[in-house]
Amino acid sequence: MTALTPVTTASTDSDQIPVDEFRGALLAALDEAFVGAPNPWTLFTDKGSSLLETLATIDAATASMVISSRTATIAAQANHTRFYLDVLVAGLQDGFDEKADWEGSWRIGEVNDEEWQDLIAHLRDSFSKARAFVETNTEWSPTILAGAFGLVAHSAYHLGEIRQALAALQVPE
Amino acid sequence: MSQIPVDIFRSNVLQLLDETFENVHGYILDRGTSLFETLATIDAATASRVFSPRASTIAAQVNHTRFYLDVLIRDLRDGDSTPADWDSSWQVTEVTPEEWDALIAGLRTSYDEIKTIAANLDEWTDDTVGGAMAIIAHSAYHLGEIRLSLAALQVPE
Numbered sequence: 001m002t003a004l005t006p007v008t009t010a011s012t013d014s015d016q017i018p019v020d021e022f023r024g025a026l027l028a029a030l031d032e033a034f035v036g037a038p039n040p041w042t043l044f045t046d047k048g049s050s051l052l053e054t055l056a057t058i059d060a061a062t063a064s065m066v067i068s069s070r071t072a073t074i075a076a077q078a079n080h081t082r083f084y085l086d087v088l089v090a091g092l093q094d095g096f097d098e099k100a101d102w103e104g105s106w107r108i109g110e111v112n113d114e115e116w117q118d119l120i121a122h123l124r125d126s127f128s129k130a131r132a133f134v135e136t137n138t139e140w141s142p143t144i145l146a147g148a149f150g151l152v153a154h155s156a157y158h159l160g161e162i163r164q165a166l167a168a169l170q171v172p173e
Numbered sequence: 174m175s176q177i178p179v180d181i182f183r184s185n186v187l188q189l190l191d192e193t194f195e196n197v198h199g200y201i202l203d204r205g206t207s208l209f210e211t212l213a214t215i216d217a218a219t220a221s222r223v224f225s226p227r228a229s230t231i232a233a234q235v236n237h238t239r240f241y242l243d244v245l246i247r248d249l250r251d252g253d254s255t256p257a258d259w260d261s262s263w264q265v266t267e268v269t270p271e272e273w274d275a276l277i278a279g280l281r282t283s284y285d286e287i288k289t290i291a292a293n294l295d296e297w298t299d300d301t302v303g304g305a306m307a308i309i310a311h312s313a314y315h316l317g318e319i320r321l322s323l324a325a326l327q328v329p330e
Contacts, residue, residue, distance in 0.1 A: 016176035017297050025303040029310050043303070044311035068328045071321070142181050146200070149189050149309065154201040156310040160317025167228050168325040 019140055026134055026148050033155040034127045044156060051081070051159045052124060058166060060116035064109075067168045074162055074169075075116060076108040078123055081158045085126040085151065089133050092147045179297055186291050186305045193312045194284050201313065208238075208316045209281065215323060217273035221266065224325040229263060231322050235276050236265040238315045242283040245304055249290050 031038050036050040055063075055078060063075040072080070083105035111119060130151060137144065192200050195209045212235065220232040229237075240262035247253040268276060287308060294301060 015179040015295070015297070017179055017182055017302060019175050019177060021297075021299055021302050022177055022182070024299065025306045028303065029306045033310065043307040044314050067321075067325050070327075071324045138175075140177050142185075145177065145181060146185055146188075149185050150200050152306060152310050153189050153193065153313040156313040157201055157317040160314040160319075161321045162317075164228070164318040164321035164325070168224050168321065170225070170227075 019138075022140070022145075022148075023134060026152065027131065029152045030127075030131060030134065030155070033152065033159055034124075045159070049159075049163060051078075051155065051162065052120070052127070054159070054163055054166065055120050055123070060111050060113045062166070062169055063116050064111050065169050067165060071165065072106055073108065073110075074165055075111045075119060076106050077158055077162050077165065078119055079108045080105040081155060082119070082123040082126045084154050085123075085130045088147050088151055089126075089130045092137075092144050093133065182297065182302075183291060183294075186309065187288060189309045190284070190288060190291065190312070193309065193316055202316075206316075206320060208312070208319070209277070211316070211320055211323065212277050212280075217268050217270040219323070219326055220273050220276075221268055222326055224322065224328075228322065228325075230266050230268075231319055231326075232268045232273065232276060233263050233265050234315055234319050234322065235280055237262040238312060239276070239280040239283050241311050242280075242287050242308065245308055246283065246286050246290065249294065249301060249304055250286075 028038060029043060032043055032045055032050060034051050036053055037043065037045065037047065055074075058074060060075075063078070064073050066073055080102075083100075083102075087100045108119070134148065140148075188198065189200060192198050192202060193208060195207050197204050197207050197210075212231075215231060217232075220235070221230050223230055237259075240257070240259075244257045247255075265276070291305065
């Protein structure tokens, strides 16, 4: 995975989308991914299956298990999802000057109860910062727009992996 | 800017769809892990298995992903927002090789249509902007589930 490259086509179309319209759709998708759909309807999840709701049902031992030698633990997935939020939001605010250590984001071994709760708290904090950025950002350049789409898609992808990993780990012996 | 140019918004939607379905650029995925690339590695027998009685087959996941696109296509293209029978989208379970190929072909047809709509839609309202975001999120979510399902199904007995 690499840092985002903005999609910048020459603007020959005079049509515009109000920022508030885009921001509303973006926040709805991010909220649904992390804390649950804000509306009675959902866009892409079932009620109660957002990332932080899902992680709250998982203990440290389960978060430290793998399905196979080729898959990551749920703890590693959660850390990688948090890392992506941090890298994107920092980069969108200050520029992508340094190459992020994506491989390092997966190097989470087994976690104890305290480490697991810290990891979830860190993820919640990173989500809050990402959300605050979306709410307050006023300059929606092509790079920031691309980053916003990336936040939604990447978070949704890993939510899908984590929920399926949990289902696989809970198969009766 | 307090306005976002439609052509830049549209390009991002198309780029994320391209990444999720068939051609990784490195926005969110690792090389070779898009949906169609993933499905091309799966045979009908594997697509028909479950790793748990509570899990869906990959064939069912693919059909549901295709169904979701079709619901949005009817809404965006035809203005038809008739409530969909979501449960029916999960009723595909086991597939023969022919059915599996047809399922993937059907997904590609729906994907091509949604790209055409995104490329040509003039009216980007609350609903259509939200719809575009929903398609990207839903497709990425199920790609994640499918790839994890595949890993779970490939665990040695």
